[in-house]
Amino acid sequence: MVSKKVLLVGNFGVGKTSLIRRFVLNEFSEDYISTIGVRVSKKIVEFENQQVKLIIWDVAGTTGNEKVPKAYFLGASSAMLVFDVSRVETYLHLEDYVQTIKELSKLKEVTIVGNKKDLLTTDELEKVIDKINVKVDLVTSAKEDDNVEEAFVMLAKESIK
Amino acid sequence: MVPTKIEDLFIQLKTDFSGTILEIEAGKFVADQLVPKNSIYELCPFLEASLEDLPLHEVYHLNTMLIVVDTIEYNVDLELIRAIHDVSILIHDRSSVYKHVSQLNQNRNDLILLKRELDLKNTELENLKIIAEKANEEKSRFLAVMSHEIRNPLNSILGYSEMIATEAEELSIIRYANFLTRAGKNLRVIVDDILDLSRIEAGRLELIEESISIKEVIENCVNDFRFQLKGGDLAIQLIEENTLPKFIDGDAVRITQILSNLINNAIKFTQKGIISIGIAVISEDESISTIRFYVNDTGRGMTQDQIKTIFREYEQTQARDQHNKGGAGLGLSIVKRLTEAMKGLVTVESTVNVGTKFSVDIPFRRTHLDSVEYVKSEELVTIDLIGKEILLVDDDRLNLTIMDHVLSKEGCALTLVGDGQDALELLKTKRFDAVILDINMPRMTGEELMRKNDLFTEYNKETPFIALTGNTGKTDQDRYVVLGFFNVLSKPYTFVKLIDTLKKAIYKA
Numbered sequence: 001m002v003s004k005k006v007l008l009v010g011n012f013g014v015g016k017t018s019l020i021r022r023f024v025l026n027e028f029s030e031d032y033i034s035t036i037g038v039r040v041s042k043k044i045v046e047f048e049n050q051q052v053k054l055i056i057w058d059v060a061g062t063t064g065n066e067k068v069p070k071a072y073f074l075g076a077s078s079a080m081l082v083f084d085v086s087r088v089e090t091y092l093h094l095e096d097y098v099q100t101i102k103e104l105s106k107l108k109e110v111t112i113v114g115n116k117k118d119l120l121t122t123d124e125l126e127k128v129i130d131k132i133n134v135k136v137d138l139v140t141s142a143k144e145d146d147n148v149e150e151a152f153v154m155l156a157k158e159s160i161k
Numbered sequence: 162m163v164p165t166k167i168e169d170l171f172i173q174l175k176t177d178f179s180g181t182i183l184e185i186e187a188g189k190f191v192a193d194q195l196v197p198k199n200s201i202y203e204l205c206p207f208l209e210a211s212l213e214d215l216p217l218h219e220v221y222h223l224n225t226m227l228i229v230v231d232t233i234e235y236n237v238d239l240e241l242i243r244a245i246h247d248v249s250i251l252i253h254d255r256s257s258v259y260k261h262v263s264q265l266n267q268n269r270n271d272l273i274l275l276k277r278e279l280d281l282k283n284t285e286l287e288n289l290k291i292i293a294e295k296a297n298e299e300k301s302r303f304l305a306v307m308s309h310e311i312r313n314p315l316n317s318i319l320g321y322s323e324m325i326a327t328e329a330e331e332l333s334i335i336r337y338a339n340f341l342t343r344a345g346k347n348l349r350v351i352v353d354d355i356l357d358l359s360r361i362e363a364g365r366l367e368l369i370e371e372s373i374s375i376k377e378v379i380e381n382c383v384n385d386f387r388f389q390l391k392g393g394d395l396a397i398q399l400i401e402e403n404t405l406p407k408f409i410d411g412d413a414v415r416i417t418q419i420l421s422n423l424i425n426n427a428i429k430f431t432q433k434g435i436i437s438i439g440i441a442v443i444s445e446d447e448s449i450s451t452i453r454f455y456v457n458d459t460g461r462g463m464t465q466d467q468i469k470t471i472f473r474e475y476e477q478t479q480a481r482d483q484h485n486k487g488g489a490g491l492g493l494s495i496v497k498r499l500t501e502a503m504k505g506l507v508t509v510e511s512t513v514n515v516g517t518k519f520s521v522d523i524p525f526r527r528t529h530l531d532s533v534e535y536v537k538s539e540e541l542v543t544i545d546l547i548g549k550e551i552l553l554v555d556d557d558r559l560n561l562t563i564m565d566h567v568l569s570k571e572g573c574a575l576t577l578v579g580d581g582q583d584a585l586e587l588l589k590t591k592r593f594d595a596v597i598l599d600i601n602m603p604r605m606t607g608e609e610l611m612r613k614n615d616l617f618t619e620y621n622k623e624t625p626f627i628a629l630t631g632n633t634g635k636t637d638q639d640r641y642v643v644l645g646f647f648n649v650l651s652k653p654y655t656f657v658k659l660i661d662t663l664k665k666a667i668y669k670a
Contacts, residue, residue, distance in 0.1 A: 087277070
């Protein structure tokens, strides 16, 4: 079985840890505990008759001014950039963020996921997505387990391309 | 040789590219798994899928990684060097350092999130404030319009009741007319209070600064009440404690309003006895005199708890008495707000069943006025209106009739018309000693007529015009002055006020 290192990056508090916990352990907590350093989880993903072991790096959230250390991207097969649909500062400079990740990681594509969709109405969500000038691949809710599996499958597919 | 003390703080080992530990070179880590032949991925899962990608012979740093041993998390920094056949790995335990960093990080993020929440709440509050201000403005506008609409019929009620009281011969009719007058005046006070409060709340209270004789303002106000209380169980006395400045800069209407509200309040809660009104200069410097007005009654007094609430709007009935004493309960609130607007202070002392004393201290700038510019009330008595040509312009027939009646008695030669257009035609061909001009009229308003004043300069260039209006705001009144009006007569007016205003206009002209 092939092992693939994948990274979740994004501003602090966007729910990267919550997405991983939901995906790996099917758990969710309302408590916000800021991640320091890198926490790694593993999960086997099956799609199109193949299995991929994802080595998921939960990288500490940034405040927007700091860059994710380049060393973290060593050997990474794909990356997910997570933002919070309810916090404008987390998606205001997405385009720049994507560019930086591509430069650091040498990845050609970055999966872009908007989390916490449960906090907005459908109309509000549409307005947010319209405002963002990069293509958002999926909107998720770790809290309500909405589109979480799909986001990681997308990430896994990207990792074996 | 590795010092014992730091044995647990680092470990140096070698692995192959599949992560199998080949040898421990130095140091020791807390975990027992880090022994030859075990996979380093057991403890360092983050290395999986990375080792082969390491650059050859370069030191590669991986900082702030997490290792979990028996559910305890350790923060570690790693140095990796890839050789041709293996990888050297040095693991440093940095838990003690990162424990503090972690807390700082959490605190920083919490602060940022809290700040954001605070910003959102502030925005929400700002929006609510805008909505509330808009609602308040709407309310003020509504009250202003309603008050204006009430003033016109009230003017007729007061005018006719005064006429009946003056001319009736039967005592009971005079009594009833006086009751009607009193009720009308109470209603006027309520309308004025509501309008004033709405102006104050909307920040639109504009105080007039003009030279006034403070002594005369107070005396006139007290005399009005003295007349009202004549023959009852309640007496009123004015005590002038020391010499007052002859003229000060102030707003006579507002000072009268403060004092009237305090006296009215004293009358309401005093069955019999004496209401003492005092006036004194309590401090002076080169240009400012701080003047104290006080109203001391022998009424039922108040408890300390009642005193705490008396300056709130609509508070009077609960706070002062179980009986409804009439009024909207706005008087004392307006006293406080007007006093504060004049940079003054209102205080109250009270003892149950003994009485209450309200004191108002206001600083006024002293002025020196040429006596020619100032017309004292007693001087007005000597001015004669007999034979004066007065043009009365009003579309309200009732008001016109009242003015006709009052001024005819003064011997004026009156001409009555119903709108500005008819007035204009007359002004082009005949000279008048004064014109009393309503503002809101069909065909041509009073303001429109004044804008056409170049059409009647031949006969009426120097004629004083008096604006007759229910618009009592200072902005409106200032606009009338700019348009060329000599003075403004607010509805509802008293007969005395009507005659005095006309006399002043003719005297000045």
